[in-house]
Amino acid sequence: MEARHGDAELKKELDATLHARRELGDEYESALVDSFLEKVEQRLDGAVDRRVRRQLAEQQMVVARGTRSPQSSDSWSERFGFGIVSLVLAIPLSAIGGGVAHLPGLLVAWAGIVGVNVVQAARLSPDFFRRRKARPESDWEE
Numbered sequence: 001m002e003a004r005h006g007d008a009e010l011k012k013e014l015d016a017t018l019h020a021r022r023e024l025g026d027e028y029e030s031a032l033v034d035s036f037l038e039k040v041e042q043r044l045d046g047a048v049d050r051r052v053r054r055q056l057a058e059q060q061m062v063v064a065r066g067t068r069s070p071q072s073s074d075s076w077s078e079r080f081g082f083g084i085v086s087l088v089l090a091i092p093l094s095a096i097g098g099g100v101a102h103l104p105g106l107l108v109a110w111a112g113i114v115g116v117n118v119v120q121a122a123r124l125s126p127d128f129f130r131r132r133k134a135r136p137e138s139d140w141e142e
Contacts, residue, residue: 013039082120086113 017036021029090113097109122129 086117
């Protein structure tokens with residue numbers, strides 16, 4: 001609704017600028033155009049400022065809640081869905097690879113399936129493949 005109101009207001013400004021140009025003549029055209037463009041720039045700056053403030057507030061809320069942003073793709077359903085699709089596609093790929101090249105074809109097909117799943121896992125959980133520090137076996141060792 002605010003955008004429509006702003007558009008209507010901007011249209012009125014443009015109509016007023018065009019009307020003033022007709023009354024004042026060509027010698028004032030550049031000043032009128034500059035004035036109108038300044039008003040458009042102020043509107044754009046205001047819209048950008050509102051968006052930036054809104055996004056910052058959303059990010060602060062996400063940080064305050066200690067959760068990831070809603071745009072994050074690291075969701076259980078995505079991982080589950082990818083796993084199901086991967087298993088479903090494994091059947092025809094295994095049949096084609098095994099039928100064409102026998103055991104080597106089957107191994108290549110499964111290497112590809114495993115590779116795609118490893119890449120997906122690395123994308124969703126980058127820390128998963130990093131080496132963990134060796135923990136002492138007891139609290140007494142350091």
